[in-house]
Amino acid sequence: MIRVSVLGYLGADPELRSSQKGLPIVSFRVAVNLARTGANGEREEHTEWFRVRVMGRQTDFAQRLARGARVFVAGRLDMTHYQSRDGEPRTGFDVWADDVQSLSPRVGEDTDRPAPGPRPGPGRHRDSSSTGAPRAADSRSQPPVDEIEDLPF
Numbered sequence: 001m002i003r004v005s006v007l008g009y010l011g012a013d014p015e016l017r018s019s020q021k022g023l024p025i026v027s028f029r030v031a032v033n034l035a036r037t038g039a040n041g042e043r044e045e046h047t048e049w050f051r052v053r054v055m056g057r058q059t060d061f062a063q064r065l066a067r068g069a070r071v072f073v074a075g076r077l078d079m080t081h082y083q084s085r086d087g088e089p090r091t092g093f094d095v096w097a098d099d100v101q102s103l104s105p106r107v108g109e110d111t112d113r114p115a116p117g118p119r120p121g122p123g124r125h126r127d128s129s130s131t132g133a134p135r136a137a138d139s140r141s142q143p144p145v146d147e148i149e150d151l152p153f
Contacts, residue, residue: 002077004095006050007103008032010069014062019055026054026062030073030095050093058100065102074099 014028030050038044054062075097
């Protein structure tokens with residue numbers, strides 16, 4: 001079994017279908033843009049397409065994705081060989097996903113916020129400077145110890 005991680009953009013809205021046993025299957029295509037410098041020194045761009053199939057617990061989430069959304073997909077890779085309409089041999093990449101995550105902001109979400117990432121450690125918070133590096137918090141910004149101990153968890 002080959003496991004892959006794909007980071008790309010949805011080429012169309014997801015489609016919901018049912019398996020022969022009646023289980024829901026969501027399918028969509030993800031475009032991955034590749035750029036490299038060719039032998040002649042010029043930048044070459046290429047797009048690779050992956051068909052993604054989602055079953056099980058992630059189908060509800062996958063149905064809510066929309067065309068153009070940036071997604072991360074991880075799962076099992078199946079490669080299929082076929083001939084195009086022109087008679088040329090082709091290879092198709094099918095990913096049976098067990099992890100689908102949207103990396104696009106939700107509709108109406110503030111896009112000025114920093115991108116999600118590792119959270120700062122205890123006693124530290126993000127600096128509003130342009131570097132975004134964590135800095136030590138001053139004692140005025142931390143709640144008194146009594147308030148922390150009264151938390152219900």
